Amino acid sequence: MSYNFNATCHKEAMLKIGLTRGKQIAIFAGLLLAIAASARAADKITWKPIVDAVLRIDDRAPKQWSLYHAGKKFDPLLLQLGSRVLAIYVRNEAVYEIPPAQVEHKGEDLQWRESDKLEKLLATSDWTTRDVGSAIRVRLKLTEEGRLLDIQIPQIPDLRRGIY
16 A cells, blocks of 8 residues: 555645635635636727827718727728627628627726627628728628728828838
């Protein structure tokens, strides 16, 4: 019969500080629950407004709208038209409609989980994405509605290239 000295010392140390096997399991389960809760909260993405963006729908400016991005890149975009929210994936050339209840306002910013995946894919066509110097221009047509969206996102010129 072999004697495991380390296991015995560990048991004795845990009993000295008052941790029985049941308490150890409860503490471990609590830690797992806390980690899972923080991962769920960290899953939320904060979307910052693009202040100087220009939006035209059928060559007219809408009355109430906001354009948001997450991070330094401008893909994906969140477009809020009144109470309607659209997620625009420029590279994938896809537009999804998001239920407004999934979007949370925090001051000027929006919070939305991309894991609350997009339910309604909108039919689109005529996608063009161009760099027009001081802006990136994204044009697309919402096929079902027959609306042409023209989004211009300002970009900071790269002065290292020496062309400005």
